[in-house]
Amino acid sequence: MDVVVLIGRIFFxxxxxxxxxxxxxxxxxxxQYxxxxxxxxxxMSVLGSGVLLVVGALSVLLGVWxxxxxxxxxxxxxxxxxxxHDFWAQTDPQAKQMEMVNFNKNISLAGACLMLxxxxxxxxxxxxxxxxxxFSLS
Structure with a gap:
């Protein structure tokens, strides 16, 4: 089980x-985007979010909190x-579809984060x- 969780953490x-x-x-x-x-x-937001991603991902990967x-x-x-990814604000059908896919990906990953x-x-x-x-939920 431990190895399976580790492999999942690596992929995630x-x-x-x-x-x-x-x-x-x-x-x-x-x-610019x-x-x-x-x-x-x-x-600053892009750089800050990059740092947030590094810290969060390494924490999960290494199992440090x-x-x-x-x-x-x-x-x-x-x-x-x-x-x-504000697909609801897009008028171009192709842009709307692309933003919807990315919105759904992020929301799905957010759900996975909550479960993890x-x-x-x-x-x-x-x-x-x-x-x-x-944290302790038990």
């Missing part, structure tokens, strides 16, 4: 780490879905983690 974290690399290495281009979506302090890492990723996913948070915070004997949970 890979998406966020790859996204973090984009946020931190292509921040100027991403900030964020500014077009009316994100305040777009460049993985429950907190899930909450950090959730704190990225929900606002990003609502602000950056509960899993980590409830089960204190996860194995193959560097620390136990920060």
């Amino acid at each position: 974290s890979a998406l966020f780490l790859a996204s973090a690399v984009g946020h931190l290495t292509q921040s100027k281009a991403m900030a 964020a500014a077009a979506k009316r994100v305040p302090m777009a460049e 993985a429950d907190l890492g899930c909450l950090l990723l959730l704190a990225f996913l929900v606002p990003t879905a609502l602000i950056m 948070f509960a899993f980590f915070a409830h089960n204190h004997d996860l194995g193959l983690t560097l620390t136990g949970p920060l």
